[in-house]
Amino acid sequence: MTIAARFAAIIEGLCRAVAARGAKGAFGPASQPLVILLWSRLRRMAARFAILAEGAPKPRPRARRAGPRKRVRGPDLPRRRAWLLAPVPEATAAASQLRALLDDPQARALIGADPRFARLLRPLCRALFRRPPAIPAPPA
Template identity: 60%
Template sequence: MDLAARFRAIIDGFCQAVAVRGAARNLAPDTRALLLLLWTRLRRAAARFAVLAAGAPPPRPRAPKPRPARPRAPDLPRRRGWVLAPIPEAAGIAGRLRALLEDPATIALIGTDPRFGRILRPLCRTLGLRPPPCLRRAPPAPKPRPPRRPRVRHPLAPANDPPNRLERATPLWLARAPPARA
């Protein structure tokens, strides 16, 4: 069985578990809406994976088109493994996905096209899996530090003062004090 078919079978099982839980009468309406959104995203992920696995050409760079303002679509939760509570069957699906991601053929396929990461990283997070090394993003480059300002000596300080005030034998205010009257 090729990788796209294996991934499709995993997603089909996941969608079936979502459908079983969504058909339950004891769910709140917002939970049903969340499961419908999850179902849609899973189906899109399976379709995108199949297209990429078939060898889709890289996307052509295009100028962004202005889009009319519209209300933002609802988001899925972002917590790692959030789907395991409402859909306990997802634990078995997570094991099947982990086995697929550990397959050398899958690792080689993911290494050829980084677009697989956009499909698989959110799915791993949803199921509570740590992404394998081939899916992990490189850490961002550290920001360059701003150049240090040159140290300016106080104009009243004597030239032979040590640079560190902690190393002075006597405090500067005592060194400049007028002589004591006798």
């Protein structure tokens, strides 16, 4: 099984647990927007990981827009460490699987080769770990 397939399986299990707990109101009385946001971010993360693992080319610099940008802010996910473990106890299994994946030498080499992996994994590690594992830094 490839690194991307293992990561996708971890995310799939986490999405199922989030949906099941969210349906029971684990995130509070108005938890539906948070569950949808979390679900979509996890799915996007798995898809982006697969694209990066296939060897996506570096992005080209974009031309700057003139004038200020208006940004519409929707609901946001919590930012404290291990915030997902309390409402979704099944997330501890996903956390241990993710830690095992990040300790794999092949995964470390893959993640260390491209800084986009670290940017992708950092929010997930923050949500699942009290002490996040060290994500390898890209070569200088």
